[in-house]
Amino acid sequence: MYTGPLRALIDELGRLPGIGPKSAQRIAFHILKVPTEDAHRLSDAIVVVKERTTLCEQCFNVAEGGAWCAICSDDQRDGEVICVVEDPRDIVAVERTNQFHGRYHVLGGALNPLEGIGPDQLKVRELLARIDAGQIREAIVCTNPNLEGEATAMYVARLLTPLGVIVSRLASGLPVGGDLEYADELTLGRALEGRRRIEV
Amino acid sequence: MELVNFRIFGAGLFSPEAEGTTVVTGPNGTGKTSVLEALAYLGTGRSFRGAPRESMVRTGEDRAIIRAELDNNDNPTLVEAEIVPAGRSRTQVNRKVVQGRKELSTATPCTIFSPEDLVIISGGPRGRRDLLDDTLGFLDPEGARAADVVERIQRQRAALLRQSGGKVTADVVSTLDVWDHRLAASGMTLVKARERLVRDLVEFVGPAYGRLAGSEGRALVGQHYVRSWDDDLLTALQAHRSDDLRRGVNTVGPHRDDMLLEIEGREARTHASQGEQRCLALALRIGVHQLVLSRTSVIPTLLLDDVFSELDPARSRALVAELPPGQSILTTAVPLPEGISVAHIIPIGQLVRAS
Numbered sequence: 001m002y003t004g005p006l007r008a009l010i011d012e013l014g015r016l017p018g019i020g021p022k023s024a025q026r027i028a029f030h031i032l033k034v035p036t037e038d039a040h041r042l043s044d045a046i047v048v049v050k051e052r053t054t055l056c057e058q059c060f061n062v063a064e065g066g067a068w069c070a071i072c073s074d075d076q077r078d079g080e081v082i083c084v085v086e087d088p089r090d091i092v093a094v095e096r097t098n099q100f101h102g103r104y105h106v107l108g109g110a111l112n113p114l115e116g117i118g119p120d121q122l123k124v125r126e127l128l129a130r131i132d133a134g135q136i137r138e139a140i141v142c143t144n145p146n147l148e149g150e151a152t153a154m155y156v157a158r159l160l161t162p163l164g165v166i167v168s169r170l171a172s173g174l175p176v177g178g179d180l181e182y183a184d185e186l187t188l189g190r191a192l193e194g195r196r197r198i199e200v
Numbered sequence: 201m202e203l204v205n206f207r208i209f210g211a212g213l214f215s216p217e218a219e220g221t222t223v224v225t226g227p228n229g230t231g232k233t234s235v236l237e238a239l240a241y242l243g244t245g246r247s248f249r250g251a252p253r254e255s256m257v258r259t260g261e262d263r264a265i266i267r268a269e270l271d272n273n274d275n276p277t278l279v280e281a282e283i284v285p286a287g288r289s290r291t292q293v294n295r296k297v298v299q300g301r302k303e304l305s306t307a308t309p310c311t312i313f314s315p316e317d318l319v320i321i322s323g324g325p326r327g328r329r330d331l332l333d334d335t336l337g338f339l340d341p342e343g344a345r346a347a348d349v350v351e352r353i354q355r356q357r358a359a360l361l362r363q364s365g366g367k368v369t370a371d372v373v374s375t376l377d378v379w380d381h382r383l384a385a386s387g388m389t390l391v392k393a394r395e396r397l398v399r400d401l402v403e404f405v406g407p408a409y410g411r412l413a414g415s416e417g418r419a420l421v422g423q424h425y426v427r428s429w430d431d432d433l434l435t436a437l438q439a440h441r442s443d444d445l446r447r448g449v450n451t452v453g454p455h456r457d458d459m460l461l462e463i464e465g466r467e468a469r470t471h472a473s474q475g476e477q478r479c480l481a482l483a484l485r486i487g488v489h490q491l492v493l494s495r496t497s498v499i500p501t502l503l504l505d506d507v508f509s510e511l512d513p514a515r516s517r518a519l520v521a522e523l524p525p526g527q528s529i530l531t532t533a534v535p536l537p538e539g540i541s542v543a544h545i546i547p548i549g550q551l552v553r554a555s
Contacts, residue, residue: 111375113359119371147352147382155378185341 006032058130060106060123062088071103078102080137084127084156086110086144094142102138105130110148111155122152124159131163138166145172201268203551205258206283207234212551216529217544218271224531226548232531235551236312236503238266239529242279243308244334245291245299248505249316254285262286270308273497279307302344305337309498311489313519314505317481321468325458331484332394332459335401338492338500343393349386353379354450362448376441384434387454391427398425398459405480405487409463412479412486412518421480422462428452478510486522493524502528513537 002010006028014024031039053062056069059082063069071077071091081102083094091104107122119125130136141156143149157167173191174183183191203212208231216222224232233249237256240248247256257264264283269276281291290297293307320327336343357379364372406421429436429452437444440452461468461480468480492498502523508516509532516537536542 111356111378113356113363113375116363118360118363118375147349147356151356151378151382154381155375158374158377186345189342 059104083140085142110152112148204265205261206264221528222544230548243310248312300348301337309500311500312503321477328459335488340393346386346390353383380437395425401487404490408486409483424460426458428456499526504530
């Protein structure tokens with residue numbers, strides 16, 4: 001249908017996650033319409049992000065220049081507690097709570113043999129090396145509450161507990177501000193399991 | 201219900217009566233069973249004929265779509281399924297993607313009777329396990345969930361076993377430990393749910409068989425759940441680990457269990473006549489249907505595929521008498537036995553024409 005540069009752009013956009021052929025076509029035509037400087041800003045942003053950002057050598061979060069990310073370089077952070085997550089995006093989610101002041105460790109995924117992901121493909125060895133270096137006393141495993149995430153959490157707990165690290169898992173339960181009647185049985189069941197005494 | 205590129209239908213529209221019996225008539229090979237297959241697919245995520253996905257898609261097309269509007273106790277539900285043999289098939293309920301047994305069965309509750317049901321009795325254990333797990337979808341959310349989870353863990357574990365290539369490294373051992381623990385936990389939940397279900401079914405299946413077979417309760421139906429391992433599942437998994445690694449498959453677990461069915465103390469699979477087996481298969485389906493009706497507010501739609509062709513008129517009438525009111529859809533290529541009241545007859549040709 002389309003040829004040359006337009007075809008190439010649609011194909012490239014279509015390879016992005018969450019973008020199907022129709023979205024790719026719509027975005028490509030949008031780019032075709034916008035002023036040249038806007039298009040340049042977009043392409044520059046893509047080039048710059050690839051040139052200037054790296055993965056933190058300690059926790060594998062996204063780092064901007066330098067070997068360490070902003071969180072690992074921050075002296076105010078509690079070095080004794082780490083939060084183990086699957087993906088750098090999860091750090092953003094935990095950071096938004098403003099309730100965690102330790103550091104992170106990004107595994108880069110979850111155990112998923114079907115997709116060929118085992119401990120070797122995750123940053124597990126690097127996590128153990130950080131534990132070996134001392135200091136870390138507690139690990140909070142914040143993997144996703146699905147089958148693969150739960151398996152990964154258990155795997156991490158079984159590795160770290162013998163090393164004297166306190167390992168905990170995020171609680172599952174009801175969304176704040178939600179309605180009980182809309183909760184699915186599984187979530188409600190978990191919430192019942194994890195109920196807490198009301199302090200009076 | 202609307203069909204697009206499903207089996208022989210390029211486009212089809214099917215509107216059965218909400219209450220009472222709708223009969224789909226037509227010669228062989230015109231798509232009567234496919235209509236039921238499409239409805240049942242919405243409720244179970246697979247073909248009740250055991251057909252692979254690609255055979256449900258019209259030749260030359262890359263995907264099939266089934267769309268149905270259901271009333272579900274005045275709770276209007278839009279269920280849409282896209283069947284893509286080469287890619288990811290998915291089902292949406294009210295435009296939200298769902299996949300678990302429970303979610304599918306509550307959105308499109310149905311009970312299917314078909315000549316293939318004979319295989320539940322005469323075939324391997326898989327058909328019997330599927331029957332139990334599908335029923336859990338109606339009755340036991342925790343058990344149904346466990347069935348889905350066990351299936352996924354088994355797939356992950358099998359992939360890990362294959363990848364290890366029989367080599368036992370520290371990584372393989374430590375990750376297998378994790379999957380074994382999860383499999384043992386969900387597996388026990390599933391097995392206990394199946395065992396409970398088998399006990400609950402006994403009081404419905406036996407009497408139903410007696411009435412169908414006209415044997416005045418002489419035929420005693422026995423049902424037992426048979427675990428494929430002894431003692432504790434986790435211990436069994438660990439005991440069979442070297443075997444699993446060598447063969448690259450899951451050799452123990454709920455996916456190897458069976459439900460033993462007996463008529464007068466003899467195993468139905470090997471000892472019963474074909475007539476007895478057919479009767480028992482019907483009794484099982486009726487038992488499930490009645491158990492669901494007695495325990496929940498769900499009224500599954502009855503789908504009867506060509507069942508009368510296999511039964512004598514007396515048994516056909518006994519079957520229909522067993523079926524409670526509600527919506528039922530049946531297909532037939534032969535005239536209906538006497539004494540069966542019908543609300544609506546749809547010749548299959550009417551479906552194909554609609555666009």
